[in-house]
Amino acid sequence: MRISSVLLPTALFLLASSAGAQSMPYPQADAEPDATVRVTGALKPVRIYDDQAQQIAGTYALSNGWRLKVNPSSHAIAATIDKQKPMRLFAVSPYKFSSRDGRVTMEFNRGDMGDEMVMSYAPDPRFAEMVVISSSVAQR
Template sequence: MRLLSILIPASLLALTAGAGAQDLPYPRTGTEAMSTVQVTAPAKPVLIQDDEAEVVTGAYAMSNGWRLKVDTGSRHINATIDKQKPMRLLAVAPYKFASSDGNVTMEFNRGPWGDDMVMSYVPDPRLAQVIVISSKMAQR
């Protein structure tokens, strides 16, 4: 009789454990197709103050030999490297600007005298590479 009282609860416990396991999803095998989506919010442009525009506007001698010319607007800068087409970068923070896709950023007012700037850009969006170039103000 003692054995029967132990077997009945044990068998009921085994049945309930098996029923719960059937409700769980199976793990992915790795052969199933899976897609991913990356969402990046566009940078909200901020107004460029007059003193900030004065610091940012000018020509820069880049460390790799390029010449950068910067003109300011109310919420953006137009940056022209050598004789290339100008890039429009939005102001995202004081002295920091970024392209609409986020692949180019420029930070001004750096260094001990505030005349340094750093530009970083992604040369090819298909590659995981970022190039960083520094510069000093060449002229006002």
């Protein structure tokens, strides 16, 4: 028996088994402070008007299977993914929101119908990795 005939199926099996076991960590807005010093300007509050709030409020089915519920207020949104703790994201433009530490951002009112959103977040502050998830509105 040739070694390559054994190695190929074994390599494919290991690759397939590791792909199914991967799960993305949930984003953590304003997690515990790390040991680095960051100098940033203060966020200038952006007002969210009633018509904008109606356009972004609701439940979104994220592309990775998570469910995102968005509740807007006058300057921020409370975003809850599945049964995780709600994240408070602040408006940086009429349809773009960011956590205080900048590790989580959400942009709404995208697409032809304005019913799509994109969320990006850094799952681990020690690495320069960014996860981007898109969605369409599931219900309002």
